[in-house]
Amino acid sequence: MSLEKVSILIAARNEEANLPALLRSISELSYDKSKLEVIFGNDVSSDRTPEILNSFASLHSYVKVIHLEPKKDNKPLKGKARVLEQLAKVATGQFYFFTDADITLPKDWIQGILKHFNTKVGVVVGLTTLGKGNAWSAFQGMEWLSALHIMYVLSENKIPSTGMGNNMAVSKEAYWAVGGYETIGFSIVEDFALYHAILKKGYDFKQAFTPEVLAYTKPPERFFEQRKRWMKGGFESGSSLIFTAMIQVFLFPIILFLLFFKVQLAFYIILSLFLFHFVQIWYIEKKLHLEGYLKYVLPFALYMPVSWFLQFLVFLWPSKIKWKGRDY
Incomplete structure (x- = not known):
């Protein structure tokens, strides 16, 4: 069976500290490199991101780098969505894979995502977590896995939830059927905006839940800024996950x-919360061949409501959202 041509689209802004791990994982992808295209969009970085990307591209024929100029027009599209729109216009693959510069990809990522596509499915969401370097990192990793497990359960029951821009793929057909980001317009959560537009167009969706699609990210430097952005996007988009978030709040x-x-x-x-999280994390570890998270379940059961209550207070505070050195 012939392999499909795949394009990985990655926006990068001041990512010199994160790129080495990502680039290493890209070079180790098991997918046939003759059927692979990786396109980076350098979003006006002020660090060594351009040099690192250019050097990597010079060593790998399947890698391209586009250096964007500072935004000068009055078009509403900006930020990450603006970068991805430019990359999609030059992509030649039949499927567009999206990830972020602070991600480490699993070697069978592409095959693991592709197997969920058929003629009806327009978007497939993968899995992302954080390592267990310390309790703080483990708590966030468990939180991601818990949310993704809920998304998986919803998906299996044909209930949509949200996209995830650091681990998601869409068919070329579905992307251009909705007109791409240029038509969708700007959103602080561009991944959900694309996901929702594709579903609205009549395409099906899948939430993958296998070890092959499990990527790793790093704890954000500004935790509450990240969560303020997520909550704002969740409320604006009407994501079904906002309901579970508000329960935690x-x-x-x-x-x-x-x-x-x-x-x-x-x-x-409190006991019920502990038992729920224990069973859920136990299942997740077994399903995804993970270990080491279960020992954190008791403090994690307390972390979740306290953390989300504080996140909600930060969300209510009247301030702009700051992300990647920009205000939104």
Whole structure:
């Protein structure tokens, strides 16, 4: 069976610290390089990102680098969506794979995603987590895996959730059927905007949940800025995941209130949270051939409601969203 031509599209802005791990994982991808095209978009970086990308491209014939000029027009498209739109215009693959510069890809990533496509499926979302270098990293990794497991369950029941720009693929046909990012327009969560547009056009979706599609990212330098962006995008897009997020938000004040007036009930809620997360993380570790997360389940069960309550307070604070050195 002949392999499909695939294009990996990556926007990069001031990523010199993250690129070595990503580039190494790209060079180690098991997919036939003659059927692979990797296109980087350097988004006006001020560090060594351009030099690193140019050097990598000079060593690999399947890699291209496009250096974008500073935005000067009045078109609404900006940020990452602007970069990806430019890359899609020159991509020659039948499928567009999206990832970020701070990601380490699994070697069978492309095959693992492609097997979920058929003539009806327009978008497939992969898996991303964080390593277990410390408790803080493990908590975030478990949080990603927990959310993605919920997305998988929803997907299996034909309920859409969201896209994920660091590990997602769309068919060329579906991308251009919706007119690409140029037609979709700017969104602070460009991945969901594309995902939603493709579904609205009548295409099916899949949430992959296998070890082959599990990528790793790093803890964000500005955790609350990342989460403020996510929450703003979630509310604006109407993602079904906002419902589960708001449950987490209100759990903390509810538990805190009950600790003063209904201690036994508060204990039962905390115990239920622990049991839920224990079973879920146990299943995830077994399904994805992972280990080492389960020992963090007890503090993780407390981390989730406290963390999301604080994230919600930050979201409510009237300030602009800062991301990659830009205000949105």
